[in-house]
Amino acid sequence: MARKKILIFGSTGSVGKNALRLIKEKRDVFEVIGLCGNRNVNFLASQVKEFRPKYVCLRDEALADRLRKKIKRGSKILAGDKGLDEFSRLDSDISLMAISGIDCLRPLLTNIAHSRRIALANKEAVVAAAKFIFRKAKKYKTEIIPVDSEINAIFQLFNSANFKNGDIEKVYLTASGGSLFSCRREALGGVTAAQVLNHPTWDMGKRITVDSATLVNKGFEAVEAHEYFNIEYKKIGILLHRQSLIHAMVKTKDQACFSCIYPPDMKKPLAYSLFYPERISLGSLKDKKETFDFSYSPISYRKFPLLEIILEAAKRKDNSLVILNAADEVAVDYFLSGKIKFTYIEKALKKIFKVYRPSELKNIKDVYYWDNWARIETKKILEKK
Amino acid sequence: MARKKILIFGSTGSVGKNALRLIKEKRDVFEVIGLCGNRNVNFLASQVKEFRPKYVCLRDEALADRLRKKIKRGSKILAGDKGLDEFSRLDSDISLMAISGIDCLRPLLTNIAHSRRIALANKEAVVAAAKFIFRKAKKYKTEIIPVDSEINAIFQLFNSANFKNGDIEKVYLTASGGSLFSCRREALGGVTAAQVLNHPTWDMGKRITVDSATLVNKGFEAVEAHEYFNIEYKKIGILLHRQSLIHAMVKTKDQACFSCIYPPDMKKPLAYSLFYPERISLGSLKDKKETFDFSYSPISYRKFPLLEIILEAAKRKDNSLVILNAADEVAVDYFLSGKIKFTYIEKALKKIFKVYRPSELKNIKDVYYWDNWARIETKKILEKK
Numbered sequence: 001m002a003r004k005k006i007l008i009f010g011s012t013g014s015v016g017k018n019a020l021r022l023i024k025e026k027r028d029v030f031e032v033i034g035l036c037g038n039r040n041v042n043f044l045a046s047q048v049k050e051f052r053p054k055y056v057c058l059r060d061e062a063l064a065d066r067l068r069k070k071i072k073r074g075s076k077i078l079a080g081d082k083g084l085d086e087f088s089r090l091d092s093d094i095s096l097m098a099i100s101g102i103d104c105l106r107p108l109l110t111n112i113a114h115s116r117r118i119a120l121a122n123k124e125a126v127v128a129a130a131k132f133i134f135r136k137a138k139k140y141k142t143e144i145i146p147v148d149s150e151i152n153a154i155f156q157l158f159n160s161a162n163f164k165n166g167d168i169e170k171v172y173l174t175a176s177g178g179s180l181f182s183c184r185r186e187a188l189g190g191v192t193a194a195q196v197l198n199h200p201t202w203d204m205g206k207r208i209t210v211d212s213a214t215l216v217n218k219g220f221e222a223v224e225a226h227e228y229f230n231i232e233y234k235k236i237g238i239l240l241h242r243q244s245l246i247h248a249m250v251k252t253k254d255q256a257c258f259s260c261i262y263p264p265d266m267k268k269p270l271a272y273s274l275f276y277p278e279r280i281s282l283g284s285l286k287d288k289k290e291t292f293d294f295s296y297s298p299i300s301y302r303k304f305p306l307l308e309i310i311l312e313a314a315k316r317k318d319n320s321l322v323i324l325n326a327a328d329e330v331a332v333d334y335f336l337s338g339k340i341k342f343t344y345i346e347k348a349l350k351k352i353f354k355v356y357r358p359s360e361l362k363n364i365k366d367v368y369y370w371d372n373w374a375r376i377e378t379k380k381i382l383e384k385k
Numbered sequence: 386m387a388r389k390k391i392l393i394f395g396s397t398g399s400v401g402k403n404a405l406r407l408i409k410e411k412r413d414v415f416e417v418i419g420l421c422g423n424r425n426v427n428f429l430a431s432q433v434k435e436f437r438p439k440y441v442c443l444r445d446e447a448l449a450d451r452l453r454k455k456i457k458r459g460s461k462i463l464a465g466d467k468g469l470d471e472f473s474r475l476d477s478d479i480s481l482m483a484i485s486g487i488d489c490l491r492p493l494l495t496n497i498a499h500s501r502r503i504a505l506a507n508k509e510a511v512v513a514a515a516k517f518i519f520r521k522a523k524k525y526k527t528e529i530i531p532v533d534s535e536i537n538a539i540f541q542l543f544n545s546a547n548f549k550n551g552d553i554e555k556v557y558l559t560a561s562g563g564s565l566f567s568c569r570r571e572a573l574g575g576v577t578a579a580q581v582l583n584h585p586t587w588d589m590g591k592r593i594t595v596d597s598a599t600l601v602n603k604g605f606e607a608v609e610a611h612e613y614f615n616i617e618y619k620k621i622g623i624l625l626h627r628q629s630l631i632h633a634m635v636k637t638k639d640q641a642c643f644s645c646i647y648p649p650d651m652k653k654p655l656a657y658s659l660f661y662p663e664r665i666s667l668g669s670l671k672d673k674k675e676t677f678d679f680s681y682s683p684i685s686y687r688k689f690p691l692l693e694i695i696l697e698a699a700k701r702k703d704n705s706l707v708i709l710n711a712a713d714e715v716a717v718d719y720f721l722s723g724k725i726k727f728t729y730i731e732k733a734l735k736k737i738f739k740v741y742r743p744s745e746l747k748n749i750k751d752v753y754y755w756d757n758w759a760r761i762e763t764k765k766i767l768e769k770k
Contacts, residue, residue: 156641167664249646254656254664256541261634261642271639279552279639291682298676 003031006274007055007090007115009107010098012037012044014205015121015147018266019096020047022274030094030274036087038099039063045070057087059103089114094274096147097122100205101329102371105129109364112136112144119273121147124329127220128322129367130227144228145273149202150174151224152269153247153260158229159276163250171231172249172257173221174241175299176201176264178213180342181242185303189343193336201244201264210332214345215299216324219310223321226314233315238307241296306346309353319359319370326374327352334382348381388416391659392440392475392500394492395483397422397429399590400506400532403651404481405432407659415479415659421472421492423484424448430455442472444488474499479659481532482507485590486714487756490514494749497521497529504658506532509714512605513707514752515612529613530658535559536609537654538632538645543614544661548635556616557634557642558606559626560684561586563598565727566627570688574728578721586629586649595717599730600684601709604695608706611699618700623692626681691731694738703743704755711759712737719767733766 036057037044061080088110104122211217244264313320419440422429446465473495489507596602629649698705
């Protein structure tokens with residue numbers, strides 16, 4: 001059987017690295033035809049040496065010459081926006097989309113026309129532009145599988161399950177509560193980036209780790225659950241579950257909860273996304289112990305006001321989520337660069353949620369317009385502070 | 386649509402009562418055509434008045450006249466072994482088999498030829514005579530659905546799931562540990578029946594509550610899991626889970642655990658057994674709280690030696706389980722009547738497991754023969770003690 005052609009967008013990030021680790025063990029199944037990184041030239045070059053893809057793409061054009069010096073033959077080097085566009089037009093059996101932030105949206109939309117399956121690890125694109133993504137995927141009969149752990153767990157539950165829609169009373173997402181859960185609200189102003197990045201259970205990229213502390217991430221996951229599976233927002237519940245073992249639960253109307261439990265290790269949902277409908281043996285997850293203590297309880301919206309704002313925005317079904325996603329991306333970036341205190345993330349999002357003009361998203365240009373608008377406005381808010 | 390004709394074997398017991406509570410709310414779906422009790426004449430008579438079945442059966446013939454005085458018309462009264470045999474030959478859409486102990490085996494085997502679905506709440510029949518039961522069910526295309534909570538949870542997981550058999554690494558049953566879990570082994574000799582019957586999470590019949598304390602019950606459930614679903618014994622794991630919220634888990638080879646969680650309330654698995662493949666709204670289970678703390682860990686075979694003996698017997702695939710089931714039934718009965726100490730249950734089972742002659746079960750008569758032999762021998766052991 002011919003090997004499956006796979007493209008990796010974001011190969012040098014946390015998800016990309018995990019995926020290549022899985023693929024390495026299954027060279028008989030996958031042929032890596034393209035790797036795309038952002039700025040990490042050395043690491044990308046080492047991946048190219050190992051996987052020998054036909055194409056390699058570096059998003060930061062300014063560093064392209066350094067990459068060219070390292071890779072003299074065998075792989076065609078693409079760079080910058082134009083290079084990424086060309087990379088996105090390559091035909092593949094599976095594309096792993098693991099570029100972080102809204103930057104993933106353009107290559108994703110382009111690639112939908114050229115790939116049979118997209119394993120989508122990016123959530124911002126779905127938050128900002130779900131209707132355009134899923135419409136195009138439908139048109140091109142491209143399968144989109146969520147890699148995000150909680151959403152992948154719902155995918156597993158729904159997929160491995162014959163639930164009839166009317167049987168479902170509730171779908172629960174679980175939230176670890178993030179790195180600052182034990183911190184009193186009054187003390188949040190003084191926390192450092194290092195403290196916020198020290199997540200209790202998950203080892204992830206930086207922005208998502210900060211978003212876990214504000215629960216913006218969980219709000220975005222509720223949007224994903226809604227968009228991927230057509231679950232009404234009133235049927236989506238969020239539970240505090242500090243241990244990150246239960247990733248999702250489906251409650252049927254006869255009061256049975258079906259839960260999907262595994263250690264917090266991205267290899268698991270990644271493997272399911274790449275190999276689905278097959279399951280492969282995974283012997284080496286993070287956590288192999290046999291004794292588990294866990295708990296779940298309702299989440300406090302009082303403690304996490306941004307979660308409530310995201311859910312409110314989601315229900316508006318207009319540009320609201322584009323605005324909040326962009327504002328959050330900017331604010332988190334400012335916080336991580338030491339320009340603002342942690343609490344200003346919340347302040348900025350609350351502020352922009354007050355001042356933006358709700359408008360319908362008629363086409364993808366509207367998404368880019370409002371994304372850009374919100375970035376500029378958020379910067380103004382944060383510079384003025 | 387015509388209502389489904391339902392027969393209840395063991396209507397006055399714990400499971401029978403719960404079933405009639407469900408059926409009462411769904412009179413448009415079910416027509417109770419027969420009720421069968423053991424000795425509780427008054428309660429059976431009150432059920433007959435409420436449900437007006439065409440047939441009523443009392444297993445204890447000596448009390449039949451008392452029942453006849455209470456029910457003068459409307460229902461045909463059957464009594465004793467002959468009556469039960471006639472009752473078992475009634476045609477039904479669903480039969481709930483909730484007679485306790487090995488006494489269920491004969492009416493079950495007879496009724497398989499006359500019912501389209503058997504909701505089987507009895508586990509002793511499966512433990513002692515699975516191959517004869519499932520062979521006959523196959524011949525008559527009669528569906529057998531396990532009502533036992535843990536096994537029903539596996540049924541729900543398998544049924545609502547498209548697991549391929551090769552995907553399954555392990556099936557876990559959970560054990561609460563029973564009423565004596567916190568009791569040191571040296572203190573077990575002094576426990577009273579009342580102490581043993583005070584189960585921490587489940588409200589059940591007497592024998593099964595005692596069997597929960599010795600974990601004989603969990604061994605029998607492993608047999609059920611093996612027989613109903615063809616799961617190899619080495620793939621069946623038993624976890625200590627004090628809270629009885631997780632009823633079963635299926636672990637796939639890619640390290641995902643799918644669990645079925647609900648409060649310890651028999652209404653839930655009963656409803657699924659009676660209404661399957663439909664799920665009905667169940668708003669009023671025992672436990673409605675939203676905050677849960679739970680844990681699971683490997684069970685200690687050292688602490689529960691009978692569990693290990695049952696599992697050893699199960700693997701022999703001969704008369705061993707017939708012997709142990711009969712011995713346990715006798716010993717538990719002796720304990721509940723105050724004739725022996727709690728620790729003699731274990732002693733009796735260990736003793737009989739040493740002295741019996743392992744033999745193949747060629748036909749159902751062999752089951753009855755060894756059942757009878759083990760009862761006599763166990764009584765001898767216990768009288769001599």
